Amino acid sequence: MKKTIPLALFLLSFSGLSQAATVDYLQSRNGVAYQVNQEKPFSGTYVQKYENGQKAIDVTFKEGKENGVATEWYASGEKRGEAHYLDGKTNGLMTKWYENGQKSFETTYKNDMKNGVTTEWYRNGQKSEEATFKKGKENGVSTEWYVNGQKREVANFTNGKNSDGVMTGWYENGKKALEVTFKDGQEVSRQYWTVDAA
Template sequence: MLYPLEDMKPFSSLLILATLFFFGCGEKEQEATNPKIPAKSEARPVVAPEPEPTPEPEPTPEPEPTPEPEPTPEPEPTPEPEPTPEPEPTPEPEPTPEPEPQDSSFSQEEVEEALKVALEVGEALELGEDGLYYEKGQEDAFEGWVKQVSSDGKLSALERMENGKKNGRALVWHRNGQRSMQGVYRDNNYEGTWKGWHENGELVGERNYANGVLHGNFTQSWPNGQTMMEGNYVDGNQDGDWETYYENGQRQSAVRYEGGKILGASYWSSNGETVASRPDGSPSGPLR
């Protein structure tokens, strides 16, 4: 059966491709079956490769210097123990203050009121064997105001008593009725400042006492008011500088005492002339 030429074109193409494929595969099989033997080449000596130069060893690094050990810090000095504080001294007990002396002054009204209730010593009061005053017929020591009357019936003293002793203010009169002394008693002893007056009413002076003993300033005046003497007592002894004066005001003596003993003295007459003194400090002649 004949096919038109145009219908044969695709078939021819397929036939050509199949033929080429067949011949190509046959050559490959032949080459695989009969491999070509290469021609012998001239033998060449085998040259051993030069050994690579041994690399110089790297220099051993110098060891790092061992660091010097840090100096051991010196131990801090042991602090000295603080001194034990001395115990505070036990304060000495303060001396018990002596009671302040009472005011010895009396107003005339106070005197009159006290005299109204005062008992008379010897008439209503008697001194017991224990040294205390008792109201007659009573067992308890007397407490209250007492008065003393002279033989001619004149009032001579007014005193306060407690526990059968003179304790408190006291007032003494001259026979003419002028006040003579006033002060304070403590357990029958003079205490504190006592004042005195002349019969004409001029101040005699002031004396100070402690437990019945002269202690402190001492002043005394003449009846005309001029100073007679002035000085100081310590435990009943003249102490320090003392001066005495005549009634006309002229200085009579200047004496320094210590514990009642004369350390030095100067004397004058009433007209101002110097009077010598003896080794014991007394004047060599009368002072007039």
């Protein structure tokens, strides 16, 4: 699976935005949010807007830590992302969308670690990847697809490492491209097929 950056890591990082609404600006001191020239950690709602006035970010803080729902929007007004936080850590569902409204990513977090099924989609709505995580590590079947819906790769994982068995890959036309055999998390053999020979 491709690594996906949690919503918290790109909040407050937009360019071309105007700080406005509940607070003008927040500072981070050792991972805790404060208003400028304030010694008490910030509690309340932080809102950023695009220059066109459209809301870009809405985050609720409690004692300097994100708590509750954090939401992002595109300048067009379409929702871009939504995540749930508890005491500054990602907990619960995280969802992202393309600007056309199509869902692009969805997973569940527990204490900042992926925990459950993670799914990604192409802009056309076709699923691109799906895997299951436990405490931040892949466990179970991981599947990737081409944009045309054809399977690209299927692998099995245990605690973030390839499980004993075979990982299989296919060409976009559906013909087999490779097989990789794993034992104790290590690759032991690999076989390729050309498009014509598959």
